[in-house]
Amino acid sequence: MQAFNNLVLEARKLTVVIGGKMVCRELDMTIRPGECWGVLGQNGVGKTTLLRTLAGLHKPQTGMVSLNDVALADHARRNLAQHLGVLLQSEGGEFWGNVQEYVLLGRFPHRASLFGYSVQDEALAQQALAQMELERLSQQPYNTLSGGERQRAAIAQALTQRAQCYLLDEPLQHLDLRHQAQSMQVFSRLKEKGCALMMVLHDTLWAQRCCDHVLMLFADGHALHGPAQELLTRVHLEALYQCPLRELCVEGERWFVAGV
Template sequence: MLEAAGLGLSAGGRELVRALDLSLAPGAFWSLLGRNGAGKTSLVLALAGLRSPQAGTVALDGVALAAHPRGELARRIAVLLQDEEPDFWGSVLDYVMLGRYPRSRSAWSRDEEGAAAARHRLAELDLADRDAQTYRTLSGGERQRARIAQLLLQDADILLLDEPLQHLDLNHQAQVMRTLSRCASGGKTVLAALHEPGHAARHCDFAVLLYDAGRASLGRSSDMLTQANLEALYQCRLEAAGTGSFLPS
């Protein structure tokens, strides 16, 4: 169980999150919605233990994140960052295999079990035939899927994803959401910062809405993702779109 208590976050002199209490239980799939600059990334980083909050604590199973050894934390929490250095020289399989680092870090032995698992993850994300291709030559959306494959290979209990759907086409957006949903049904905790309320409504059990000036509200997706709430969240009028607005079935 990953719990934030009284969490306060700010960046560049702006208050992003104020006194947020959030507990992420196993088996739950959370969406995290908010305008650009609302603090989604800061919240993901704080929950992953990569940024110290200005106030409050984040605890894993009742113990503050900072008190967990890094190596152990890496086996419990996996995080997909929004930006990443693209300068990786190896193959797609090599790239995905870096997700095995928390579990197998020997420079000598071949990790056949890990390679098989990595191929399985690649297949799950429609990259089955790309394992030998140079990572740098992948398209943006293919890279994003390879990064998610790497994250899944880490096989942590808690998955925190910052905009997992960026660069993805409609079909692969749905595929990634289904994959994450399966992870949650399998007992993992999943939280994804999204810009797609439609996907959030369909796949996520719960939602965190980050408003401006540190306000946040959270609850069941069905209660949270109402037209009124989303209009307040994005500060614009919304209407049910007709032609051209589809979600994959």
């Protein structure tokens, strides 16, 4: 089994197309340990498709995605799944077990026995349930959860995976304000521990608070990326979202709201 240390996810000359739409053209970027990237762009611009490409779930038109200088396709899938965590917007099918069993699926790539999960696996799942305030729901059938509770369970499952790099597609969807803040605190702690993260966001305030880099995907297929402090300006965001914005300053933080 190949070991990953100081995992680096890279895209080189990456061109991604879906349904005839250009998502990005010859994109070069590197996501390093301890970095948090925010992906911004209008609905339908291809943010999800780009994340799926970086996870090896969508084939690029040209270019390559690599982990530690080795193409994703050349990694054993199980080994890759032990180190690269992916949170998708939606999942196919339905899960009929309880919440704890759903969260335990995050340990599947690490499972050493065909006969179930280890005591350590169970402990990691319990820890993730606690982080997402789901302990009291652990024995409840997963299919009875609300949308927000399912989203927190999905985050708990990703935490249980104990990956080194996380690709998170709209991790705050369905969450109320309290649980948005709680989830971003969890992600910030992962960053502090040296994990690499990339997440699709719609609220630029969270990008300013939690991301040190941003990637902006424009409708014409070009991309802009760099330090968050440099790119999160009204000029760039108005060009990105194609609408006038108002910039407000509240207790030292900048807020951008649609100027309509």
